[in-house]
Amino acid sequence: MATAKAHTNIALVKYWGKKDQDLIIPQTDSLSMTLDEFYTTTRVVFDPALTAEQITVNDQPVTGKGAERITKFLDIVRQMSGRQDFARVDSHNHVPTAAGLASSASAFAALAGAASRASGLQLSRRDLSRLARRGSGSATRSIYGGLVEWHRGHDDATSYAEPIMEKLDFGLEMLAIMINTGRKKISSRHGMQSSVITSPYYASWKEVVANDMETMKAAIQAKDIPAIGHIAEENALRMHALTLSADPGYTYFNNETLTAIQAVRQLRDQGINCYFTMDAGPNVKVIYDRRDRERIVDGLAQTFAPERLVVSPAGPGIEIWDENNRLIIGGQLNFDY
Amino acid sequence: MATAKAHTNIALVKYWGKKDQDLIIPQTDSLSMTLDEFYTTTRVVFDPALTAEQITVNDQPVTGKGAERITKFLDIVRQMSGRQDFARVDSHNHVPTAAGLASSASAFAALAGAASRASGLQLSRRDLSRLARRGSGSATRSIYGGLVEWHRGHDDATSYAEPIMEKLDFGLEMLAIMINTGRKKISSRHGMQSSVITSPYYASWKEVVANDMETMKAAIQAKDIPAIGHIAEENALRMHALTLSADPGYTYFNNETLTAIQAVRQLRDQGINCYFTMDAGPNVKVIYDRRDRERIVDGLAQTFAPERLVVSPAGPGIEIWDENNRLIIGGQLNFDY
Structure with missing residues (x-):
């Protein structure tokens, strides 16, 4: 066990x-x-x-x-x-x-x-x-x-x-804006395969990622949250452009996704460094420095009920316990990769 | 004059x-x-x-x-x-x-x-x-x-x-779904220039268009409205993928645009051949055979007030009148190109 x-x-x-x-x-x-x-x-x-x-x-x-x-x-x-x-x-x-x-x-x-x-x-x-x-x-x-x-x-x-x-060792944090979807979504498994096969932009996407991996790692080393956020936001939009350009084209955005994106951009227009990313669903995740957390939560709470805003710092890796509930991987233990 | x-x-x-x-x-x-x-x-x-x-x-x-x-x-x-x-x-x-x-x-x-x-x-x-x-x-x-x-x-x-x-000499018709935008829009002049300069997908877009021009002209010659509609819809989505993938990424879609797209696709799921296109704004135009007009208008009227649905057949070219109100170009007149 x-x-x-x-x-x-x-x-x-x-x-x-x-x-x-x-x-x-x-x-x-x-x-x-x-x-x-x-x-x-x-x-x-x-x-x-x-x-x-x-x-x-x-x-x-x-x-x-x-x-x-x-x-x-x-x-x-x-x-x-x-x-x-x-x-x-x-x-x-x-x-x-x-x-x-x-x-x-x-x-x-x-x-x-x-x-x-x-x-x-x-x-x-x-x-x-x-x-x-x-x-x-x-x-x-x-x-x-x-x-x-x-x-x-x-x-x-x-x-x-x-x-x-x-x-x-720096203040990168995320906040998930919980958005319900009433409609059946296209699974990421199906969606990505459709993009690979039918989007005319897929070959360029691979170059986008190769480039973003380099600039993102540099931004992480520099602990540059605005750069991390900007690269992540552009990367997410370019991924979602693949779903739009697939055949048949489709989108994971719903009405509230657009509202959330607009809310994040409005905060940014007010000088608060926050950025968004989205995956194969309507939820929007906000990327920011934890020092700005309160202003961002307050700003978003004007549009979304507070219980729909879930703040999360970075989390730990996997932890595994044996049959005696002894921790064998994770926590304070050392291990090799 | x-x-x-x-x-x-x-x-x-x-x-x-x-x-x-x-x-x-x-x-x-x-x-x-x-x-x-x-x-x-x-x-x-x-x-x-x-x-x-x-x-x-x-x-x-x-x-x-x-x-x-x-x-x-x-x-x-x-x-x-x-x-x-x-x-x-x-x-x-x-x-x-x-x-x-x-x-x-x-x-x-x-x-x-x-x-x-x-x-x-x-x-x-x-x-x-x-x-x-x-x-x-x-x-x-x-x-x-x-x-x-x-x-x-x-x-x-x-x-x-x-x-x-x-x-x-066939039944191709359009219907515009009037959607108001409360926000200041990005002009098409500015938007397209941003796509040319910053979208990593722009080079592929040019190939998309070259291909779509060929298939669209063939579909027109064949008077094949489902093919015309399908090519137009994919082409529009691939254009809008350029705005999403620009830096900064943006979209002309608003909440009602998504609702209109969904309404058109629902009609199509019901077996009615209708397709959509959008330009540099939130309005959605529906492409269909005029024989299906009534069913499409009825279907869309479940979501949009009837006065927001404007049907238009194809229109004529330019007409020019001289100072004596004599028609000199257009109408039944002949002219060379």
Whole structure:
């Protein structure tokens, strides 16, 4: 038995498109910040007494496609460990309801940590990152805390994440504006594939990312939050331009997304350095220096109810506990990558 | 003295970016439909008794930047004709108030027609098209009726419009959904220049247009309205992806634009062939076969008040009357290009 806790992450330079659908090798590098406020805790037991996988998320049994995806992932762990048993998986998402932030990133990172350890594997964080990647691309980065780079690589061995700055020594912070979507969204998996295949701008996007990775890393080293925010905002808009230019074209923006973008830009026009980013959904995340937090929250609260504004500093990397609740990865422990 | 009437046009393959700012030579070809419902009527008199230009639009005096732009245009006409006098210009826009469709296209086409004739020039329609281009790029196409192609050319002589099908012999029709914008918009002049300079996707956009011009002309020859609509919709979204990917990124969409797009797509999901296009503003224009008009109007009226839905068939090319109110260009008259 093992338990793992992993945080979700928000990309500052986006991952949008796979080169290999099965191994989840991305078309580009990407770079994210792990968020303290949003995480998943997952416990896994491989049990010879089980006659089928038993999976719950937030204490509700999971069946159908959701269960299939988890079983497919556990098959990889079984193959790696030689373990033959079915598993019991109990997972809790610590994400505000309807936030649209319950991404698969924290879920598959936590599952990778708990399942690998429960199966008897003792993986390095780099190998955990590679394993998490098989479940969901963005989970690759959720193994690490702080600011994280995912090297696209060219195969299973070379495509993994690495920390750029695990413990932030400057005031970079994010705020999620919770926006509900009434409509069924296009999954990021489907959306990015459509962009790769049908957007005439996809080849240029790869150059955009290559350039943004360089300037973003330089901005991080310089602790230059306005530069980080500006690059992240442009990068996000250029990703969303891929969805608009796909065939059929579509957008993850809804009415409130536009309102949120406008609110952030109005604050910026007032001289407050804040920037936005968006992923495959209508939520808007604001990037800023924690010194400006109060003014930004006050400003946004003129448009959005305060309970819809969730502040998050950078969060830690994965933590894994063994069957005796002994922390074996994460926290204050040292480890090699 | 001369009077001219010119209709506005909506591009099915968009013009978005200049190669030459002064001569208004575009980066790409473009293709539009002239609309019967929206037009400008302009009377011009060159009068030696005048000591300054006198300009009214909808009976209101025009001064400042608006007047400067018209005077600059009249200077071109004076240079061509040798005329030295100031002009009196009286213009009426027949466009629903706040429609955002009072584009400079019909305005500068009508001004080109009236001013050139009033100055004594007798220009062919091709030369009128070249002259109108100097006032506003899209005015180049408003000299002609029906479906019109603007050849980008490479200089003043080679950049002009030409009709593809002056009198439509199939049911292509448009409907404008009138959407107000409370915010100051980014002018198309400024917006397109920003896209040319800062969008990483601009080079690919030029290839998109080259391809769309071919497929659109083939679809027109085949009278294939679903194909025309599909190409136009994709082309518009790919143009708007340029604004999103510019630095700073921006959008002409507002909340109601998204609602209108959704309404059109819902109708399409119900099996009605309708498509949308948008220009440098929040209004949405719907493209369809006039046989489906009633179902489309009924469907959209569930979301938008009926007075905000303006149906327009294709409109005629420019008409010019001389000082005796004798029609000298347009209507049933023949002319060479």
